[in-house]
Amino acid sequence: MISKERQASALQRFVEANPQLLEEIAGLSAQEQHQQIEWAFEDAAQEQGLEPWELTLQLIAGSEDELKAMRLEVHREVAQALGMSWEEYCGFNEIDDSAL
Incomplete structure (x- = not known):
């Protein structure tokens, strides 16, 4: 299972690699921003043929x-x-x- 710390680190690296995402969601609340980031992360994993946990590991390894x-x-x-x-x-x- 992936720890919350590893998930947070992967999401941070994902956001850093996709700065346009932050621009797109800038007007949302912090909670909504977090949800949008998670959805975009899951979509990115799916596009690569990966499960989100696998993309998490790739980003933090x-x-x-x-x-x-x-x-x-x-x-x-x-x-x-x-x-x-x-x-x-x-x-x-x-x-x-x-x-x-």
């Missing part, structure tokens, strides 16, 4: 190795939360853990 480690960590947490063995989870989701 310092290297490809760190990205792989964080991706593996998230998958392991999900497997544990679902009460599945790692092998069962990988099989069910067609995951090759060496490729993460």
